[in-house]
Amino acid sequence: MKKYFWLFIMVGMISGLSSCTPDEKQENEVVIGFSQLGNESTWRERNTASIKEAAKKANYKLLFANGQQKQSKQIKDIRSFIASRVDVIVLSPIVETGWENVLTEARDAGIPVILNDRDIQIEDTSLYQTLVGTDSTAQGRKAGDFLKKKFEGTSEQIQIVEITGTPGSSSTENRSLGFRDSLNMEKRFEIVESQNADYMLSKGKQAMEKLYQQKQLTNVDVIFSHNDDMTLGIVEFLETTSIKPGKDVTIVSVDAQQEAIHLLKAGKINCTVECNPNTGPKLMSTITHLLNGGKLEPCYYLQEQVFSEFSNLSAIPERGY
Structure with a gap:
């Protein structure tokens, strides 16, 4: 009888162990x-x-x-x-x-x-x-198309600063490609500087501060930012300077998140291309x-x-x- 008692105990323990595996794939x-x-x-x-x-x-x-x-x-x-x-x-x-x-x-x-x-x-x-x-290539192209409409009828040279995302990512490479493809036949558009900010708000702000301190924003007409978080940092920094975002400099962004729509309605950016x-x-x-x-x-x-x-x-x- 004692032998069967311990057999029942062992069976119960094994059953208990098998039921205590919540991560086990179910049929x-x-x-x-x-x-x-x-x-x-x-x-x-x-x-x-x-x-x-x-x-x-x-x-x-x-x-x-x-x-x-x-x-x-x-x-x-x-x-x-x-x-x-x-x-x-x-x-x-x-x-x-x-x-x-x-x-x-x-x-x-x-x-x-x-x-x-x-x-x-x-x-x-x-x-x-x-x-x-x-389609990040199409997003870059749409950003360029907006600028062609914005500056339609303007013959003066338009200087552009580009703030890019993570180096080596397809979104960064393709947005840059599409943007350039859109403006390729428009010789008045010139990308004078391209800085990486890794799609982060803080780095977008840092990139803009660096350009400002180096006096590279003096004659800039457009900032093309590869995402809204970096754009938020860009606007945040520009508002500490005499440069009025959306007015003194045209700002084009990508993502179309809610905070960017608020900036657009406030006239602090001019365009945001949706990235769904x-x-x-x-x-x-x-x-x-x-x-x-x-x-x-x-x-x-x-x-x-x-x-x-x-x-x-x-x-x-x-x-x-």
Whole structure:
């Protein structure tokens, strides 16, 4: 009898251990590993929230990892997802290059990878399935198109300072490319300085202060900022000087977050090009389509618009970010 008593105890302990594994994948449960590059801006925070909300609505389990603006951390996180045998990996890459090895490991493990927001430069494009995000080249082009309309009929030379985002990221490279492409045939537009501010408010403010101290803003007509957070820092600094933002210097930004719309309505910036952060729903429908054996397009871009001094500003709805 004593022998059977201890047998019952052992069975109970084993059953108890097996029930204490909440992270264990349930049968038919879809698990997504999401490597976000960081939380450098309000836009990024909204992008993360959009994906978390959409995953919950789709009844998918989401394992989230913050890359803290470091590619090495993102690579480590992706390897952790591979070890966890997730069904799909979603990657928001901090930079364009250096992903071949870890994405090969994901493919060898049979785990598909989908890019979110930013693109990568890679020879073997079969290492990822598709990109869901925004067209950063078109965003740069729209910024340039606004300037052509703003200065239509002006024959004088227009000097431009460009404040860029993270070096080596597809959004930075492509916004610069699109902006130049738009203005390429307009010889009166000249980019006289390009400074990096890593998509951060504080660095945008620092970049503008440095240019001001070096007296490089004296004859500048336009500031093109690659995102609204940097623009907020730019306006914040200019308001400590005699230069009136939006009046003495035309300011064009990208993102169209709520604070930028407030600045636009106040006449402190002149244009903000939308970069839609709400990739979550499209990501989840794309993942569902993929897991059901569907064929994917090379990329899926969200719809976006431009808000400027030429817009009906009273008709702009709350942005939600």
